Amino acid sequence: MDVHAIDQFAQKTIREAGERIKHSLNETIKVMEKSSSSDLVTNMDMEIEQFFVKEVNEAYPEHRILGEEGFGDSIQHLNGVVWIVDPIDGTTNFINQHRNFCITLGVYVDGMGMLGYIYQVMTGEMIAAVQGQGATINGQPIPKLPPVRFEDALIGVNASWVAPNRHIDHERVTKLIQRVRGTRSYGSAALEISYVVTGRLDAYFSMRLSAWDVAGGMVIAQEVGAICGTLHGKPFDLMKKQPFIIANASLYKELIEDYLVK
Amino acid sequence: MDVHAIDQFAQKTIREAGERIKHSLNETIKVMEKSSSSDLVTNMDMEIEQFFVKEVNEAYPEHRILGEEGFGDSIQHLNGVVWIVDPIDGTTNFINQHRNFCITLGVYVDGMGMLGYIYQVMTGEMIAAVQGQGATINGQPIPKLPPVRFEDALIGVNASWVAPNRHIDHERVTKLIQRVRGTRSYGSAALEISYVVTGRLDAYFSMRLSAWDVAGGMVIAQEVGAICGTLHGKPFDLMKKQPFIIANASLYKELIEDYLVK
CATH class of the missing domain: 3.30.540.10 (Fructose-1,6-Bisphosphatase, subunit A, domain 1)
Structure with missing residues (x-):
């Protein structure tokens, strides 16, 4: 090939x-x-x-x-x-x-x-x-992403995941957004993934993404050291619509374990 | 002059x-x-x-x-x-x-x-x-802003105003974000105001803004028919740090009365 x-x-x-x-x-x-x-x-x-x-x-x-x-x-x-x-x-x-x-x-x-x-x-x-x-x-x-502290991090998260919803514990998400430097929401998963792989955001997650939203970004992520997966730390299954997260490697584990796994 | x-x-x-x-x-x-x-x-x-x-x-x-x-x-x-x-x-x-x-x-x-x-x-x-x-x-x-329906509107609102906070009733904000087409957050009041005056967003609000955040935008807003004020429908006082909203004229009244006034 x-x-x-x-x-x-x-x-x-x-x-x-x-x-x-x-x-x-x-x-x-x-x-x-x-x-x-x-x-x-x-x-x-x-x-x-x-x-x-x-x-x-x-x-x-x-x-x-x-x-x-x-x-x-x-x-x-x-x-x-x-x-x-x-x-x-x-x-x-x-x-x-x-x-x-x-x-x-x-x-x-x-x-x-x-x-x-x-x-x-x-x-x-x-x-x-x-x-x-x-x-x-x-x-x-694009250089490999350097480590970042939660306190300095910008996270891509839509306001709808901070309101009560069926997919995620919004009270834990609230604790997350109160800890980080700030949150942003741009309305395009691919755009937000592009921001994470370039260090403009330090993480992004959304609850119902499909293969076409993330397939390109996942290849880019592995080249810069960003981690992609589900909120349970499993690989994202391209055959299913499901929650997705991409994060700076220094944030990923704590992010999902302390704030996102229901 | x-x-x-x-x-x-x-x-x-x-x-x-x-x-x-x-x-x-x-x-x-x-x-x-x-x-x-x-x-x-x-x-x-x-x-x-x-x-x-x-x-x-x-x-x-x-x-x-x-x-x-x-x-x-x-x-x-x-x-x-x-x-x-x-x-x-x-x-x-x-x-x-x-x-x-x-x-x-x-x-x-x-x-x-x-x-x-x-x-x-x-x-x-x-x-x-x-x-x-x-x-x-x-x-x-820039043309005058045409009317827009809530159901077609994009609103600039940071996730922190959907979480419990001292400044605004987050449960009513939650109802608002569930009604509109979507929300965005860009992390710069002036940038979000620039999006409203060009119709890329249909409203934006934040709880603690000062004169320098909004003074330029308020002049632009009046030229395109966007309405600026406090969440109580009063003129924004440039001598005070306070809540600020800019909205498409067709949304302003209902937005503050039904969703934002505490």
Whole structure:
């Protein structure tokens, strides 16, 4: 498998998809509800996913592709080469803000993350990683993350996990946010993961993420020493929608054991 | 009073201050605690405020200047012309993220906002307004904000106001965040105000803001039809640290009456 060729093809395809999304901002975006009024999809999520499916199928007909909007393959296992793509991560930001959304992509071989990308479309920031070869931001190497103290940490956490909810003990989350330097919430899992791998945030967690939200980020994370997993310290299962955390290695264990495991 | 000349001078001074801040990112930033470990100040907050004080004193010796770090005048009233500046709004972001911070400035005449600026240093986005002449973003007019429904709204609110706190009824805030499309938190009042005046957020509130956090934004807000005030619907008193809200006009009344007034 020519990883270098896949890397070049992946970056070219992501950038072209980004240009298509940017152009669409001059036109009317069609917004549809999925599971609820805060779970939205647009014509562009669908068109961009179809673009990825077509490009990957043409270039690598033996590979499979899994996308959020369901235009790729129906995936029950990760044998072989699987591309996992979120054409627009942060759809609400795309609709309401015209910024702060990402294209994110992971390429997995027999379940192992080989290549990962988070591309912030409106700023053009490309974070990329190849397994074992380090991560880059706009072509420049990203250093390994240095240790950080809780008291100096910024954590990505949406306010909804501090309010009573079915997924996590909000009182323990409250204790966490009172201990750290501050919390932030950007409305795109991929964007927040990109902030953790570059040290702009020190951890991020959310309760209901899927493979396409995190597959690219997980490959980048392992190259910079950030730890990804479930709130129970287990590997994130790409076949299930479930809680996800990424954290600076110096925070991870205490974070989940003292604040997040229910 | 030559408002056009003041506008040109203000924008030039803000941009020069921004360049100085950007250069400082190549050097070691000295961080000091103010009231607590999450209330920080750096040598650059102080140097940039001193730069504003010097520039304004030289150009307009008859004007007074109020700054967060206390290098300007000791201000007990707003008679005459008063410049109100926050040299770095979002100091924690400056320290931890090297982005997502603003210079913000308001120029008030006998307590009336005449000119307002929010400059996002790392993106170069300049939002400016002259009272009665509209607001601009990078020189392009910002349209009046169209009405928005709660169900489609994004609200800027930090997780700490959803946790039990001394300032606001967190259970009512919880009801609010469950009604709207989503919440965001960026860690800089000026940045969040800049998001509201451009329609990227539909409201933002925080419990303990001061004149320098909001003086520039309030001038911009009135030009685009956003409403600023206290949680009780009163004008924000620039001489006091107090709760502040900015909201799309279609949300303001219901927002404070149904969710925020204690």
